[in-house]
Amino acid sequence: MTRLPTPAFVVCALAGYLIALYPGTLPRGAVTMTLLTTALAATGAIVGTLLSRRSTREPDAQARRIAVGAGTLTAAFGAGVAVWWQTVVRAAVGAPPVDVWWWAGITVAPAAAVAAIALTPRTTAVVAASAAALTAGLLAPAQAEAHDGGAAVGSVTTSDGxxxxxxxxxxxxxxxxxxxxxxxxxxxxxxxxxxxxxxxxxxxxxxxxxxxxxxxxxxxxxxxxxxxxxxxxxxxxxxxxxxxxxxxxxxxxxxxxxxxxxxxxxxxxxxxxxxxxxxxxxxxxxxxxxxxxxxxxxxxxxxxxxxxxxxxxxxxxxxxxxxxxxxxxxxxxxxxxxxxxxxxxxxxxxxxxxxxxxxxxxxxxxxxxxxxxxxxxxxxxxxxxxxxxx
Incomplete structure (x- = not known):
């Protein structure tokens, strides 16, 4: 039977997740929030796994259940606060409210990543490394254009006066x-x-x-x-x-x-x-x-x-x-x-x-x-x- 994760694992994953949810001052898209929460929650989970393996004391089942239950409630509360904050920011700047994809991005994706690390840490590590390498290969040839929306440098007098x-x-x-x-x-x-x-x-x-x-x-x-x-x-x-x-x-x-x-x-x-x-x-x-x-x-x-x-x-x-x-x-x-x-x-x-x-x-x-x-x-x-x- 698969055991629940250790308290160290839960605390580290939760810390990464809450850091990702800490609010800014601008509207954020669903993709940005999905990537941010998943990456930081997964990073916390990996750190928690390493700390758990270095510990000489094995937590009992009761401690694991309490940690998972408290961590889940805290994560849900953090997600609710994040949605409320985004709603306030978006209303202030005239942006549309968050949609279901925003909700799913900050809940389902990071939860799935943390669960995968808890259940199959080695397999998840290989998949993550492969995805990172593929992403780096796809992005390497890309070059940002030196353009901010105005006329090119080195010109004389342009239509903007x-x-x-x-x-x-x-x-x-x-x-x-x-x-x-x-x-x-x-x-x-x-x-x-x-x-x-x-x-x-x-x-x-x-x-x-x-x-x-x-x-x-x-x-x-x-x-x-x-x-x-x-x-x-x-x-x-x-x-x-x-x-x-x-x-x-x-x-x-x-x-x-x-x-x-x-x-x-x-x-x-x-x-x-x-x-x-x-x-x-x-x-x-x-x-x-x-x-x-x-x-x-x-x-x-x-x-x-x-x-x-x-x-x-x-x-x-x-x-x-x-x-x-x-x-x-x-x-x-x-x-x-x-x-x-x-x-x-x-x-x-x-x-x-x-x-x-x-x-x-x-x-x-x-x-x-x-x-x-x-x-x-x-x-x-x-x-x-x-x-x-x-």
């Missing part, structure tokens, strides 16, 4: 000088406003921000942007986030020189950056405050990743973050302490519930939220509209 520089393979000085020179030749010095828009990793500038600046300042506005990479922002963020700062500083340095060479009218200078671009825009702000403090009018930062920009500013600055945006909460340091915000942060978007911070667990859930951060409408997750520029 942005004057773009060339993507430099080495330093940014020559590319920045050429961009500013073309801006001067196009009559930029006599314009009312110039916006230095630091792009995301792939060279994308949010067209809704450009539209917002046009509404705010009128049509006598010039937008300059110098790309510093041609890979998705997350890759640029991991590999070399200093490039955003270096390129932005190169542009404002040459811009300051050009303005100084034309006495008289000076255009209003605004710095803007979204996501990784906010890192570069804030670095340019600091440089201007140190070298040309009277030239800078204001800085607008949208959704900077946690801990990447200065906490305070000596010049007018606005930092905008959606309440449900995981990007503004994500950083490696969030593993051991909650992410902070700059003092001038303005929270926007629908009010969503936010679970208490837990070490490691909150970092994991924020990382999961990143997968769907761009799926919602403006104001939800990492999506922003014309309101971001004030």
């Amino acid at each position: 942005v004057l773009r520089g060339d993507l430099a393979s080495g330093g940014f000085d020559d590319a920045a000088a050429d961009l500013v020179h073309r801006w001067v030749d196009a009559g930029g010095v006599s314009a009312d406003t110039v916006v230095v828009a630091v792009p995301t990793g792939s060279g994308w500038v949010d067209s809704t921000a450009v539209e917002g600046f046009t509404r705010r300042f009128g049509h006598d506005i010039r937008v300059l942007s110098l790309p510093y990479s041609d890979v998705p922002s997350w890759q640029a963020f991991v590999s070399d986030r200093t490039a955003a700062a270096e390129s932005a500083i190169a542009v404002v340095r040459h811009l300051a020189q050009a303005v100084s060479a034309h006495p008289g009218h000076h255009p209003r200078l605004v710095l803007y950056g979204q996501s990784l671009g906010a890192v570069g825009a804030d670095a340019a702000r600091v440089w201007l405050e140190d070298h040309h403090p009277t030239l800078l009018s204001e800085t607008v930062l949208t959704a900077p990743p946690a801990g990447t920009v200065e906490a305070v500013s000596r010049s007018p600055r606005k930092v905008l973050a959606n309440r449900s945006d995981p990007v503004v909460r994500w950083s490696a340091s969030a593993l051991w302490h909650p992410a902070g915000r700059p003092r001038d942060t303005v929270l926007d978007g629908p009010r969503v519930p936010e679970a208490p911070w837990l070490p490691v667990v909150s970092f994991l859930q924020t990382s999961v939220d990143l997968l769907s951060a761009l799926d919602g409408p403006p104001g939800v997750g990492h999506r922003y509209g014309v309101e971001q520029v004030g």
